Amino acid sequence: MQGTSKRGNSSWLRRLANVADRTACALRAVPSQCAVCHAWPAQRICHDCLVRLCTTRSRCRTCAIAVPAEVVQCGACLVDGTPLDHCVAAVDYAFPWSQLVAQFKFQPDPAWAAPLAAILRSAPHAQHLLDGADIILPIPLSRERLAERGFNQALQLARHLGARHKLHAHVLQRVGHGHGQAHAQAQVGLPRAQRLRNLRGAFLLHPARAAAVHNRRVLLVDDVMTTGATLHAAADVLRHAGASAVSALVLARTG
Numbered sequence: 001m002q003g004t005s006k007r008g009n010s011s012w013l014r015r016l017a018n019v020a021d022r023t024a025c026a027l028r029a030v031p032s033q034c035a036v037c038h039a040w041p042a043q044r045i046c047h048d049c050l051v052r053l054c055t056t057r058s059r060c061r062t063c064a065i066a067v068p069a070e071v072v073q074c075g076a077c078l079v080d081g082t083p084l085d086h087c088v089a090a091v092d093y094a095f096p097w098s099q100l101v102a103q104f105k106f107q108p109d110p111a112w113a114a115p116l117a118a119i120l121r122s123a124p125h126a127q128h129l130l131d132g133a134d135i136i137l138p139i140p141l142s143r144e145r146l147a148e149r150g151f152n153q154a155l156q157l158a159r160h161l162g163a164r165h166k167l168h169a170h171v172l173q174r175v176g177h178g179h180g181q182a183h184a185q186a187q188v189g190l191p192r193a194q195r196l197r198n199l200r201g202a203f204l205l206h207p208a209r210a211a212a213v214h215n216r217r218v219l220l221v222d223d224v225m226t227t228g229a230t231l232h233a234a235a236d237v238l239r240h241a242g243a244s245a246v247s248a249l250v251l252a253r254t255g
């Protein structure tokens with residue numbers, strides 16, 4: 001599960017070409033501009049921009065932070081430990097992805113779910129995680145946040161990952177307020193133990209569905225990973241309930 005290699009890079013580009021084709025098919029009925037370079041008519045992100053912007057990089061096997069080539073796990077994961085077996089991120093949370101994710105969830109524009117999920121699914125090792133998972137759980141929003149936004153972007157992404165039969169939308173539940181991206185950003189710079197303390201009790205399992213994770217390999221899906229505290233809090237709850245493995249698939253990773 002090491003981050004990248006030259007070989008990985010060419011297969012990533014091949015998969016991206018497929019993404020561009022699939023995205024074009026899905027959106028052919030609605031010609032539009034590429035959201036990045038404004039080529040027109042194009043799919044939501046044109047083929048040239050996908051190939052230019054989806055460059056592979058070496059990432060820590062368990063938190064997906066960028067690491068030098070040959071490094072398998074980052075220092076923080078080695079020192080602090082992590083409840084995640086594997087973590088894959090498709091892109092960096094930077095231009096243009098940060099803007100596109102914002103359009104997806106804050107405008108909000110749910111039509112971004114399919115093309116962004118296609119990019120997520122094409123990331124190195126993503127398909128391996130999808131194939132190996134018994135169940136797929138999107139990171140839930142709190143009830144307040146869901147009411148405010150109208151949809152859960154993580155669930156929308158998960159629905160388009162091509163493994164709908166494994167998707168369980170209501171097993172993992174979020175309690176209390178917010179804990180959205182603003183909250184995650186506020187956690188940057190805090191020690192891991194403190195971040196986890198802040199999120200303790202943020203997740204619980206639906207009482208009637210908790211058995212669904214026992215002895216199962218669980219794959220968590222989210223749009224953006226910042227400190228990892230959210231995914232760790234969810235993974236801790238799942239491990240406590242007897243999940244045999246917990247991994248994560250995220251669209252974008254902050255640096």
Ligand SMILES: [Zn+2]
Pocket residue numbers: 034035036037038039045046047048049050
């Ligand atoms: Zn373009």
Ligand SMILES: [Zn+2]
Pocket residue numbers: 060061062063064065073074075076077078
């Ligand atoms: Zn790491």
